[in-house]
Amino acid sequence: MAQALAEIGDAWSLLILRETFYGRQRFSDIVEHTGAQKTVVSARLKQLVNAGILVRETYSEFPTRHNYVPTQKGAELGAVVMALTAWGTKWLDNDHQDDIAFTHHECGHDVALAAYCPNCDTTVQADQVRGGPRRTTTGR
Amino acid sequence: MAQALAEIGDAWSLLILRETFYGRQRFSDIVEHTGAQKTVVSARLKQLVNAGILVRETYSEFPTRHNYVPTQKGAELGAVVMALTAWGTKWLDNDHQDDIAFTHHECGHDVALAAYCPNCDTTVQADQVRGGPRRTTTGR
DNA sequence: CAGTATCCTCGAGGATACTG
DNA sequence: CAGTATCCTCGAGGATACTG
Numbered sequence: 001m002a003q004a005l006a007e008i009g010d011a012w013s014l015l016i017l018r019e020t021f022y023g024r025q026r027f028s029d030i031v032e033h034t035g036a037q038k039t040v041v042s043a044r045l046k047q048l049v050n051a052g053i054l055v056r057e058t059y060s061e062f063p064t065r066h067n068y069v070p071t072q073k074g075a076e077l078g079a080v081v082m083a084l085t086a087w088g089t090k091w092l093d094n095d096h097q098d099d100i101a102f103t104h105h106e107c108g109h110d111v112a113l114a115a116y117c118p119n120c121d122t123t124v125q126a127d128q129v130r131g132g133p134r135r136t137t138t139g140r
Numbered sequence: 141m142a143q144a145l146a147e148i149g150d151a152w153s154l155l156i157l158r159e160t161f162y163g164r165q166r167f168s169d170i171v172e173h174t175g176a177q178k179t180v181v182s183a184r185l186k187q188l189v190n191a192g193i194l195v196r197e198t199y200s201e202f203p204t205r206h207n208y209v210p211t212q213k214g215a216e217l218g219a220v221v222m223a224l225t226a227w228g229t230k231w232l233d234n235d236h237q238d239d240i241a242f243t244h245h246e247c248g249h250d251v252a253l254a255a256y257c258p259n260c261d262t263t264v265q266a267d268q269v270r271g272g273p274r275r276t277t278t279g280r
Numbered sequence: 281c282a283g284t285a286t287c288c289t290c291g292a293g294g295a296t297a298c299t300g
Numbered sequence: 301c302a303g304t305a306t307c308c309t310c311g312a313g314g315a316t317a318c319t320g
Contacts, residue, residue, distance in 0.1 A: 011150075179303095
């Protein structure tokens with residue numbers, strides 16, 4: 001997890017990534033919607049492209065226009081965004097202006113994150129989930 | 141989500157929180173296992189307690205000993221930790237020394253995060269999930 | 281629009297030393 | 301052990317101006 005956090009960088013990266021999920025994939029859109037400085041967006045975008053989380057696609061040469069599109073690796077950070085959004089919605093008295101909705105493509109309904117136990121083949125309530133160090137053969 | 145990120149603070153907070161999930165709830169344990177400076181841990185702990193994510197429990201007066209225990213609000217950040225860990229495991233070639241395992245209390249098996257559609261009453265594959273702005277601003 | 285180049289400030293966090 | 305107090309450095313990011 002520490003490495004995941006290092007790879008993502010910081011909050012700006014996640015905010016930028018969310019914009020690309022929305023379909024806000026152009027530089028100016030991202031700057032406008034995240035409220036970050038252009039220099040910051042520029043730096044994060046580079047970092048995210050470098051990490052293989054986004055790809056830069058040039059869709060117009062004259063004038064120069066790029067889209068920053070999530071890769072598979074980037075798209076799978078959607079779970080992190082979902083978890084964060086769900087938590088914020090539940091625990092923070094925020095306005096939901098900028099919230100992202102994740103919907104089931106087939107039926108159009110909102111999906112939620114849930115813990116799933118492959119053994120019992122059921123979703124598991126949070127209070128039935130225990131966290132602990134993963135035991136490896138290499139030990140401590 | 142922006143507010144959630146603000147409330148959490150930064151990567152250190154999440155790393156500290158994970159330790160408390162483990163059961164590493166004492167100051168020195170946290171310092172040792174996160175590798176953060178004592179000043180940093182002290183600051184983050186204060187911030188997390190203040191945000192209602194952790195509570196400080198004194199379990200010994202002489203000598204002074206405290207446990208930092210996740211509240212319900214804090215425990216529910218487990219989903220964020222799970223999402224981050226799962227992503228790191230899949231996409232980063234890391235060593236899993238410090239990984240946290242989340243298990244189904246009833247059967248002891250590992251649980252995974254999944255998107256769940258209440259409408260269809262099924263878990264939904266990632267590629268069947270679409271993200272979009274919640275407020276109907278017509279998308280573009 | 282889509283950035284890069286500079287300058288400058290300010291605060292986070294490392295190191296170290298101290299207290300209860 | 302469980303922190304707090306200081307000092308100091310260094311780099312992130314705001315402001316502003318520039319290029320293609």
